[in-house]
Amino acid sequence: LEEEQLLDGRYRLQEVPGGRVALPVLEEKLFQLRLPPEMPCELVRIQDPVPSRAARWQTPAQKLRDELRRLLGESWSEELERDVPRAWQRHGDLVLLSEDSFRAAPWEKLGTALWETVASALGARRLARRGRVLPDGMRSPSVTLLLGQDSWVEHVDNGIRYTFDVTKCMFSPGNITEKLRVASLPCSGEVLVDLYAGIGYFTLPYLVHAAAAFAHACEWNGHAVEALRRNLALNGVQDRCRIHHGDSRQVSSADRPWPPRPCVASPSPPLSFQLELRNVADRVNLGLIPSSEEGWPVACRVLKGTGGVLHIHHNVETLPAPAPPQTPVLRAERGSPEGACSDGEAQHPTEESGKETLVARIRPEWQRWAEATAARIRGLLAELHGQPWRTSILHIEAVKSYAPHVHHLVLDLECRPTLP
Numbered sequence: 001l002e003e004e005q006l007l008d009g010r011y012r013l014q015e016v017p018g019g020r021v022a023l024p025v026l027e028e029k030l031f032q033l034r035l036p037p038e039m040p041c042e043l044v045r046i047q048d049p050v051p052s053r054a055a056r057w058q059t060p061a062q063k064l065r066d067e068l069r070r071l072l073g074e075s076w077s078e079e080l081e082r083d084v085p086r087a088w089q090r091h092g093d094l095v096l097l098s099e100d101s102f103r104a105a106p107w108e109k110l111g112t113a114l115w116e117t118v119a120s121a122l123g124a125r126r127l128a129r130r131g132r133v134l135p136d137g138m139r140s141p142s143v144t145l146l147l148g149q150d151s152w153v154e155h156v157d158n159g160i161r162y163t164f165d166v167t168k169c170m171f172s173p174g175n176i177t178e179k180l181r182v183a184s185l186p187c188s189g190e191v192l193v194d195l196y197a198g199i200g201y202f203t204l205p206y207l208v209h210a211a212a213a214f215a216h217a218c219e220w221n222g223h224a225v226e227a228l229r230r231n232l233a234l235n236g237v238q239d240r241c242r243i244h245h246g247d248s249r250q251v252s253s254a255d256r257p258w259p260p261r262p263c264v265a266s267p268s269p270p271l272s273f274q275l276e277l278r279n280v281a282d283r284v285n286l287g288l289i290p291s292s293e294e295g296w297p298v299a300c301r302v303l304k305g306t307g308g309v310l311h312i313h314h315n316v317e318t319l320p321a322p323a324p325p326q327t328p329v330l331r332a333e334r335g336s337p338e339g340a341c342s343d344g345e346a347q348h349p350t351e352e353s354g355k356e357t358l359v360a361r362i363r364p365e366w367q368r369w370a371e372a373t374a375a376r377i378r379g380l381l382a383e384l385h386g387q388p389w390r391t392s393i394l395h396i397e398a399v400k401s402y403a404p405h406v407h408h409l410v411l412d413l414e415c416r417p418t419l420p
Contacts, residue, residue, distance in 0.1 A: 001025060006033060011049040024049060060122055061086045067121040071113065072106075080104055089173065091153035094126040095119070096143070096166060101129065115147040126150070128166055143167040158183060160208050161234045164199045168223035174400045175201060178410060181397060182285075182311075183209035190282035193302045194218065195248045195295045199227040202285050207237040215241045216277055216302075218248035248275045249294055277301075282308040289408055290315040300380045300415075307416035309394070310377065315402050316369045316409050363407075366396055370411050381415060388418040 001007040001023060011024035022044050025033065035041060058066070065084055069076045085101035095118075107114055115127050126148030143166055145151050151167045158180055164171060182202050187210040194203045197217035206212040219225050225245045232238040275298065284299040286292035292313050299310055374391040381389035394412040402408045 004032065005029070010052055010055045012052050014046065014050055016044060016046075022046060064118065064121040067117050071110070071117050075106060077106075080106060083107070088122070089171075090122075090124070091155045091166060091171070093124055094128060094148065094151075094153045094166060095122050095124040097127065097129040097146075099130045099132065112147070119147050158205065158209070160204045161231065162199060162201075162204070162227075163230050163234060164227040165223060169199050169221075169227055171199070172201075174408075178202075178397065178399045179205050182206060185210045185283075187212040187283065189213050190308075191280055191304075192216070192283045192285065193277060193281040193299075194285040194287070195298060196286065196288040196292065197228060197243075198224045198287075200231040202287050203228070203241065204231060204235055204237070206283075206285070207232075207240055208235055212283075213240065216244060216280065217241055218244045218246075218275060220245065220247045244275055244277070246275070248298055275302075279303070279305050283311065284308070285311045287311070287313050289313050289402070296377060297380055297384075300377065300384050303381075303415060305385070305417070307389070307414070310411075310413045310415060312373060312377075312411040312413060313399075314369065314373070314409055314411070315406050316366055318363050318365050318405050318407055320405060362396055366398075366407070366409055369409070370396055370413075373411055374413055377413060377415060381417075385417065389415060390418050391415050 008024040131142030
């Protein structure tokens with residue numbers, strides 16, 4: 001039947017009385033059915049045939065739409081269908097919906113029944129919905145818990161466990177390529193300073209996978225600090241990390257001053273906090289976007305007198321141009337595979353078209369930004385130490401497309417004092 005394309009794949013084979021088996025065939029092709037006389041069979045009509053597993057399978061988005069259509073009945077409309085999300089974030093048993101989902105007025109009349117239906121369709125026990133990121137200097141999320149009481153979630157990334165309050169802390173799945181790259185860096189025996197640690201996005205890969213000997217994690221958001229403490233313990237590296245709770249840009253009067261930051265609301269950071277670190281780091285991670293520039297003087301101060309590597313994050317505007325001349329990729333730091341993912345294949349961000357990969361090209365704007373940054377860091381180090389320093393661009397990593405023609409980049413910059 002399969003060879004003649006007569007079998008109806010929408011239904012399962014079924015047992016029928018008399019120890020026989022009914023095979024589903026396509027009714028419109030019955031006239032093609034030619035079975036040998038020695039094969040006893042007869043045509044049987046089954047009122048409610050059992051759907052096959054393939055026919056029953058639905059994507060989560062399809063299942064959600066069907067369940068909501070059943071819930072709404074005759075009230076279902078194209079407007080409501082457009083309001084149903086097609087993508088979301090999942091953190092354990094909590095699903096985080098996008099901020100533009102379920103905003104139409106008819107949804108409000110359903111109350112808790114709506115959220116229970118959504119959770120059931122998506123296999124979740126708790127629901128939350130994102131809002132706009134708050135302009136408080138800490139990129140605090142505006143998240144509303146829709147179903148459930150507890151907003152703490154757990155997320156596993158590359159074998160690392162992260163727990164955080166989804167209504168208080170951000171989690172960016174778009175940074176996974178950089179976290180994988182960081183995990184592969186050769187950091188054995190090194191001391192790391194992470195100036196913007198958050199809940200441990202990069203601190204933990206350095207400690208758990210890259211084998212850094214010790215980390216200083218600086219963070220001024222009290223909610224993120226609480227999550228960071230839990231995450232260090234969850235992953236068994238709490239003894240190899242010291243948390244510095246406060247604004248890492250605040251330094252003692254003995255250090256070179258720079259303009260103070262504007263005052264913003266913060267969940268109880270230490271009022272008199274001053275980062276006392278100096279001359280301790282083999283590596284400094286500056287994982288803040290759109291720019292980590294205000295942290296560059298601090299990064300220079302905490303770097304060892306013998307030098308080290310800075311990992312500088314920045315959003316760089318890339319103007320569209322028709323087939324610009326391509327600059328070869330800068331050499332990667334030894335021992336750090338570029339964009340390696342868990343299955344060993346290279347993964348790199350794509351252009352807005354989704355077609356063109358960034359693997360074999362460094363844009364002129366990226367190169368110019370990297371060279372300007374290297375020059376600026378070189379000047380800061382020379383001023384700080386009273387002697388010339390050299391900076392070498394090891395690698396430029398494109399993490400993701402942040403906005404149209406704007407890319408989140410990371411510059412690996414080696415900094416060493418110039419020998420007399």
